[in-house]
Amino acid sequence: xxxxxxxxxxxxxxxxxxxxxxxxxxxxxxxxxxxxxxxxxxxxxxxxxxxxxxxxxxxxxxxxxxxxxxxxxxxxxxxxxxxxxxxxxxxxxxxxxxxxxxxxxxxxxxxxxxxxxxxxxxxxxxxxxxxxxxxxxxxxxxxxxxxxxxxxxxxxxxxxxxxxxxxxxxxxxxxxxxxxxxxxxxxxxxxxxxxxxxxxxxxxxxxxxxxxxxxxxxxxxxxxxxxxxxxxxxxxxxxxxxxxxxxxxxxxxxxxxxxxxxxxxxxxxxxxxxxxxxxxxxxxxxxxxxxxxxxxxxxxxxxxxxxxxxxxxxxxxxxxxxxxxxxxxxxxxxxxxxxxxxxxxxxx
Ligand SMILES: CNc1ncnc2c1ncn2[C@@H]1O[C@H](COP(=O)(O)O)[C@@H](O)[C@H]1O
Ligand SMILES: [Zn+2]
Numbered sequence: 001x002x003x004x005x006x007x008x009x010x011x012x013x014x015x016x017x018x019x020x021x022x023x024x025x026x027x028x029x030x031x032x033x034x035x036x037x038x039x040x041x042x043x044x045x046x047x048x049x050x051x052x053x054x055x056x057x058x059x060x061x062x063x064x065x066x067x068x069x070x071x072x073x074x075x076x077x078x079x080x081x082x083x084x085x086x087x088x089x090x091x092x093x094x095x096x097x098x099x100x101x102x103x104x105x106x107x108x109x110x111x112x113x114x115x116x117x118x119x120x121x122x123x124x125x126x127x128x129x130x131x132x133x134x135x136x137x138x139x140x141x142x143x144x145x146x147x148x149x150x151x152x153x154x155x156x157x158x159x160x161x162x163x164x165x166x167x168x169x170x171x172x173x174x175x176x177x178x179x180x181x182x183x184x185x186x187x188x189x190x191x192x193x194x195x196x197x198x199x200x201x202x203x204x205x206x207x208x209x210x211x212x213x214x215x216x217x218x219x220x221x222x223x224x225x226x227x228x229x230x231x232x233x234x235x236x237x238x239x240x241x242x243x244x245x246x247x248x249x250x251x252x253x254x255x256x257x258x259x260x261x262x263x264x265x266x267x268x269x270x271x272x273x274x275x276x277x278x279x280x281x282x283x284x285x286x287x288x289x290x291x292x293x294x295x296x297x298x299x300x301x302x303x304x305x306x307x308x309x310x311x312x313x314x315x316x317x318x319x320x321x322x323x324x325x326x327x328x329x330x331x332x333x334x335x336x337x338x339x340x341x342x343x344x345x346x347x348x
Pocket of ligand 1: 022023101
């Protein structure tokens with residue numbers, strides 16, 4: 001990581017709701033993976049986008065392919081997931097929803113079921129370590145793989161919703177937004193919703209997806225990832241905005257991700273401003289802290305410095321994120337108590 005956030009932001013208790021497992025792998029963990037697989041000839045600069053660097057969104061998706069080569073066994077997934085959870089905990093993240101796309105790797109014998117089980121095991125191991133972080137899992141659908149794979153993923157997620165003791169709470173729709181068709185995935189998403197999986201959908205991450213976004217908003221999802229091009233100023237529409245407002249669907253906003261992936265021209269033009277001014281629930285998240293060389297403290301600090309937020313406003317922002325989590329009401333109450341208990345020392 002390139003910058004250290006100030007101590008206030010480090011100590012601020014935080015909720016992270018939008019973190020892709022393989023995009024969150026730190027450079028330290030990447031080193032360990034490269035050591036395990038020297039034959040791949042992967043160099044470090046192929047897995048992260050450093051300070052001041054930008055890539056097209058398309059190039060970002062090439063980076064994920066490289067990381068997927070490095071993470072293709074149960075041992076890799078276990079290491080990556082435990083490292084990522086420990087890193088979020090060290091950044092004062094008290095509640096984390098990790099998301100990841102279950103992958104089958106024929107050459108290593110990895111199956112999608114074992115993939116999910118391994119992430120769950122990592123969450124349990126971290127709990128046993130006594131880390132002060134509550135971690136839940138969202139099973140992800142990569143939109144490029146089409147409706148049939150999406151439906152199989154939903155069926156698998158349904159099983160784990162019932163058997164994981166509350167660790168699997170929902171479903172994510174992600175993947176390269178320029179590939180695949182959201183409409184064809186509606187039956188899978190409807191099924192997921194009907195069986196009690198919470199839905200977080202990447203929506204309008206790129207321009208010209210009005211029709212798809214409109215269809216997906218009719219579900220409606222429980223949270224929206226990015227929503228960069230929903231509002232009329234950037235080519236979206238008031239109809240889309242009204243649907244989001246009417247259903248009070250929280251947005252997961254990832255500033256550095258959008259700047260480095262070049263869907264937003266600069267921090268001050270980030271759509272955080274639009275939604276925050278409306279008083280709409282907006283949750284600051286990292287997206288891919290490894291790939292974009294950031295962490296959640298930095299993202300809060302960037303939001304504060306760009307939009308002139310006071311410490312009190314930043315506190316409120318992190319506290320209000322609690323209302324947007326997918327875990328049950330009792331967990332929200334515990335987290336709110338934790339925030340109250342920590343407030344004096346964070347503001348001292
Ligand atoms: C930058 N904006 C983004 N937009 C859409 N999908 C993204 C993403 N960043 C990450 N992913 C999704 O997460 C996967 C990597 O983590 P997992 O292997 O699932 O843990 C990527 O392959 C992509 O499907
Ligand atoms: Zn994302």
